[in-house]
Amino acid sequence: MIISPPILKTPQGTATDEQWLAGLMPFSSRGGFPIASRMAWHGGQHIEHTDTGAHGEPVRAIADGVVVYKRDPSPDADKKPLAYQGETDNGCVVIKHSTEIGEGTDGQIEYYSIYMHLKQVFVKKKQPVYRKDSLGSVGSCNGNNAIHLEIICDDANLKKIVGRSSGTLDISKDGRDKIVYGDMHFYLPPGTLFFASIASPQAPAGSGAVVHTSTVPLFVTMRFERGKCLLTTRQEDTQQQGVFVEVGAALADSDDKYEYSLYSKATALGDAFHIAPSAAYELLRFGRVINTENETAIPAGSVPHWHKVNYPGGQGWVNLNAVGIKKFSDADFPHWLGWTLIDDDPTPDSQCNSPMLEKWLTGNSGKKLDKGVLATALADAKVQSRLSRTICKFPTEWEKSTIDTRYAWLKSKSDVLDDPMDERKYAEFKAHIESLSFWEEAGLEISSAHWHFNPRSFITQFKKNGWLSKDEFSKIYPDTVYNKKETPNPEELREKYRNHINRIAAKYLVDQSKTRMTHFYGQGAVESFFLARMQEGSVIPSRNPNHPSILPETNGFYNNINDSWYFKYNNNKNLSNGPAPDGVKYRGRGMKQLTGRLNHNGYWIYRGWRKVSLKTAQAWQILTYEQIPDIADPQKISTIPFNCIDAGGFYWERGARKAGYKSMNKIIKENDISTQAITSISFALNGGNMGLDDRIKQTTRIAKELLDATSK
Structure with missing residues (x-):
């Protein structure tokens, strides 16, 4: 899922997504979410701007979709009934988004985005739009330069998006494994042991006496951030139920480049416990093996996953793979991060009568929720932050036929309304609401009572998700780049590999940022010719699809080809190749064209297909080819779709021998898609600049699809 904010006037630079979005979409007590003044439900967020130019700030589609409703703005924004409390534009666009956040039917979601208070509208109904497309321009709302952005979904899609329909996350079992993204989280039950030290990351038990045994549930978040591994512990606030507070400051792993050394750590762990390093890698990355179709699961308690974390009153080493500890990701919307589903308002009107939110706003103080208490609460940054992670179900504010049902309460005095409207004032207000309403006219395929997300929180959450839908992936590797003779059906080819690529x-933390994804897909475009060539073939001008060099491989294939090109890798010391047929047998394979006897053996060991100790494997780097075992079926890399992609990820993470075995992620700098950056990645990946011009071209093109630059 690729998503971005509706206004892109501020370059991101080196700011994190969260920091950048906070500047573009600041929370406000006026027009905030999910409650506005007078304790009324408010389904979206007002986004103000300070544009003083001749043209309004463009409002952009937050994601790909189809326009299902549009309304051109009235020219009378400065007159009643629109100008109820100041000039108000009523230009409106509604987009239906169909996308994916993970694998399977549960990963296929639909949601709507609503853009209100547009001064101009540039799109038509039923028009497909793409992320960052200009929908219109920012108008006015009650005299302020602002738009209203709303993100909504129905019951069925809420369950897919969040993973549940009500309540808190079930911590009696691990979270979703087909929809996994963002930070990893661990539930530590009471009785979890903390140790003063460990002998090594491979130690089966902590060293010395236990320094702490937890007595309350603890929740640990593991975040990879620009090389570091940060561990944050939370526990429920003893004074306020449902609020989780951090226990001490986040701890950084003693290895400040932890993320970039995951391959070596996984190799050591695999060597110590006689498991495939690739499975150990998933344990260190996700806290568990999630790709059980291709990796053997690692039972809790069988292999350690040590980290030093905070506990109430101190710090200690804990095995995050101990029996009883449960694992989750941001995809599970953990309640200890504040994500709360609210559907407890028993009234049909637009006044928020949620007992849960009323407790939040009064701080469980027992005070009556009156106008003063409400104003103070909505101005409190902590309250605003908590409200921003609510997902609330209530009726739309855009339905004309239910205005009296929803707003009649404004004519009666209450604790939050000490100046009720008389009939004249109510009539003016009702006319204003009617001038903005569109629900019946739009005829949307969603109930008028539906779930609402805070837009900034929704966008922040899903910018962590790097899963590409079918349509999104077709823009990364579009039909136009393929040779029609070689690839007559590009869609079929993409779908063969797409789930594996995602x-x-x-797995290899490429989806941690769109910059990493851009370089990964840009390099892969050239290395595998957009996935069409998973084994290196002869350089034939015609690219004859029937040439033996690119036909499916068999065990007897290697000695049957009489083509001098194949032997360019023979006797290559850098690859530990011997004489023919090594040149053809260990040619480039997979998405990143893993090449040579040494590299093929490295992947065989990584996947656990060849049982060799870490010490022996390291020594191979200086041995001759006769001392490195032959492989009977190296085509396993190029003929099995998962292996094709995973071998590319393995090489991306481990790096090339000639370039000093550096993780590509370590070399990448956020938002840097410069020629110099692409050149550096190219050299680190293949030890040279072969095809550099094309790598620059493809990476630059893909950046326009993935990054948040204002130009498409």
């Missing part, structure tokens, strides 16, 4: 991007 899994591998998550």
Whole structure:
């Protein structure tokens, strides 16, 4: 899922997504979410701007979709009934988004985005729009330069998006494994042991006496951030139920480049416990093996996953794979991060009568929720932050036929309304609401009572998701780049590999940023010719699809080809190749064209297909080819779709021998898609600049699809 904010006037620079979005979409007590003044439900967020130019700030589609409703703005924004409390534009666009956040039917979601108070509207109904397309321009709302952005979904899609329909996250079992993204989280039950030290990351038990045994549930978040691994512990506030507070400051792993050394750590762990390093890698990355179709699961308690974390009153080493500890990701919308589903308002009107929110606003103080208490609460940054992670179900504010049902309460005095409207004032207000309403006219395929997300929180959450839908992936590797003779059906080719690519991007932390994804897909475009060539073939001008060099491989294939090109890798010391047929047998394979006897053996060991100790494997780097075992079926890399992609991820993470075995993620700098950056990645990946011009071209093109630059 690719998503971005509706206004892109501020370059991101080196700011994190969260920091950048906070500047573009600041929370406000006026027009905030999900409650506005007078304790009324408010389904979206007002986004103000300070544009003083001749043209309004463009409002952009937050994601790909189809326009299902549009209304051109009235020219009378400065007159009643629109100008109820100041000039108000009523230009409106509604987009239906169909996308994916993970694998399977549960990963296929639909939601709507609503853009209100547009001064101009540039799109038509039923028009497909793409992320960052200009929908219109920012108008006015009650005299302020602002738009109203709303993100909504129905019951069925809420369950897919959040993973549940009500209540808190079930911590009696692990979270979703087909929809996994963002930070990893661990539930530590009471009785969890903390140790003063460990002998090594491979130690089966902590060293010395236990320094702490937890007595309350603890929740640990593991975040990879620009090389570091940060561990944050939370526990429920003893004074306020449902609020979780951090226990001490986040701890950084003693290895400040922890993320970039995951391959070596996984190799050591695999060597110590006689498991495939690739499975150990998933344990260190996700806290568990999630790709059980291709990796053997690692039972809790069988292999350690040590980290030093805070506990109430101190710090200690804990095995995050101990029996009883449960694992989750941001995809599970953990309640200890504040995500709360609210559907407890028993009234049909637009006044918020949620007992849960009333407790939040009074701080469980027992005070009556009156106008003063409400104003103070909505101005409190902590309250605003908590409200921003609510997902609330209530009726739309845009339905004309239910205005009296929803707003009659404004004519009666209450604790939050000490100046009720008389009939004249109510009539003016009702006319204003009617001038903005559109629900019946739009005829949307969603109930008028539906779930609302805070837009900034929704966008922040899903910018962590790097899963590409079918349509999104077709823009990364579009039909136009393929040779029609070689690839007559590009869609079929993409779908053959897409789920595997999405899994591998998550596994090797490529999806941690759109910059990493841009470089990964840009390099892969050239290395595998957009996935069409998973084994290196002869350089034939015609690219004859029937040439033996690119036909499916068999065990007897290697000695049957009489083509001098194949032997360019023979006797290549850098690859530990011997004489023919090594040149053809260990040619480039997979998405990143893994090449040579040494590299093929490295992947065989990584996947657990060849049982060799870490010490022996390291020594191979200086041995001759006769001392490195032959492989009977190296085509396993190029003929099995998962292996094609995973071998590319393995090489992306481990790096090339000639370039000093550096993780590509370590080299990448956020939002840097410069020629110099692409050149550096190219050299680190293949030890040279072969095809550099094309790598620059493809990476630059893909950046326009993935990054948040204002130009498409």
